[in-house]
Amino acid sequence: MVKICCIGAGYVGGPTMAMIALKCPDIEVVVVDISKPRIAAWNSDDLPIYEPGLDDVVKSCRGKNLFFSTEVEKHVAEADIVFVSVNTPTKTRGLGAGKAADLTYWESAARMIADVSKSDKIVVEKSTVPVKTAEAIEKILTHNNKGINFQILSNPEFLAEGTAIEDLDMPDRVLIGGRMTPEGQKAVAALKAVYAHWVPEDRIITTNLWSAELSKLAANAFLAQRISSINAMSALCESTGADVNEVAFAVGKDSRIGPKFLNASVGFGGSCFQKDILNLVYICECNGLPEVANYWKQVVSINDYQKTRFVKRVVSSMFNTVSGKKIAVLGFAFKKDTGDTRETPAIDVCHGLLGDKALLSIYDPQVTEEQMKRDLAMNKFDWDHPQHLQPQSPTAFKQVSVVWDAYDACKDAHGICIITEWDEFKKLDYQKIYDNMQKPAFLFDGRNVLNVEEMRKIGFVVYSIGKPLDPWVKDLQVSI
Ligand SMILES: NC(=O)c1ccc[n+]([C@@H]2O[C@H](COP(=O)([O-])OP(=O)(O)OC[C@H]3O[C@@H](n4cnc5c(N)ncnc54)[C@H](O)[C@@H]3O)[C@@H](O)[C@H]2O)c1
């Protein structure tokens, strides 16, 4: 029986390995992590991440051919294929701080693999890494020269949170990069055979190592660029009276452009887009390509602008101050159907409003109070380090209360900010909400989930990204 071990039981390692175990009953899969609480949660009824469909997949294979363990070295030593799916956050200190990927966790995993291995292994880069990382990893793996053959493959993951199970079950493609040597190609074939249990062969792409590593960064840069492009248009729509949804629909009808990923928003979040683009920018700079670096940097700059613009709209609409005013924040996760808050635009919006002394009442169906308060207290880029290295005690914010009901959050509020597009926010009784708010009652839809005209009919002053402005908002002279 082929044995797979995955180092890192996170948003990628957990669901990816669960899917491999489900589709490959002839393979034993062990997911290991240094975090004891995380492994304990994977072995419990309360999994450490919220992902639709994940519970069923895990429950159907756990204890059969899927195992979660903290015995990292033992399982690595026994494995034929070792996936490495550890954090690769943005560096916070030293050379490349604020841009380069921090490969500390990757390097320590690679050193450990080299130290404990007694047999040949295929080592798979699952984490998103800078192009050329495999070269460095090869050097680490072979540093103690025990005569063991390590083949390193790049197999970046393209799943999106909230749809991870769907994405893993029916991926657009699986990408495997390897050395062009006979041993390298044998390793590529071995990994291809794992995915071929359920992925059609024409969707399993094989390339050289560097193309695979770079394709992951490129894909995220292109996706984020689409969002920044439509968000840039949303600002122009507000100034001209165009409607960003109509523009996106018309533009997306061009089959060369396509309709997906054109939803204007308060800004993109999540643990990947900003981190991976900054990493790409750094790589371009290191390769003497400042023009290319600046081009991609703009995608992040527009995203920052969009978040700031949203806060300015809120404050300026509410008589230029939110000091002492209750504002309901609906949604804190970076997108719907996940409890993940890494780099969520909610953090920037909350900081902006708190800076103007607002009183925030936050509701999200999947994010705990402890997590929100920790996020609001965290330094930039700390969010993607292993949990035991993050600030543990949530800071008390007098201005922030966290509630477990959207109606509670909105009661007596002066304004509402919708930050995450949870389906339940579309179905709330907005008449009831309006009746229980201070007047004038403001509604700022950062996800364009509500029908603006209906909300205006109820009586709200409405701001919705890239939509024709409410006369109230339009008449304000603001520099956005
Ligand atoms: N989250 C996503 O949607 C997504 C999608 C595609 C790719 N990626 C990439 O995959 C990688 C992992 O992302 P994630 O979201 O799963 O991160 P995560 O923080 O959820 O999980 C990483 C896990 O690795 C563990 N870890 C760190 N060092 C370790 C070590 N030396 N030994 C054992 N365990 C160790 C941590 O404790 C943590 O549980 C990143 O490079 C990310 O960019 C993420």
Ligand SMILES: O=c1ccn([C@@H]2O[C@H](COP(=O)(O)OP(=O)(O)O[C@H]3O[C@H](CO)[C@@H](O)[C@H](O)[C@H]3O)[C@@H](O)[C@H]2O)c(=O)[nH]1
């Ligand atoms: O039209 C859109 C689409 C997305 N978003 C936002 O963009 C962010 C990222 O969304 P999404 O890409 O769906 O989720 P992620 O889990 O971050 O997945 C991205 O990042 C992963 C990590 O690298 C990749 O594997 C995925 O392919 C890539 O989609 C979220 O804040 C979304 O709300 C928009 O604002 N407008």
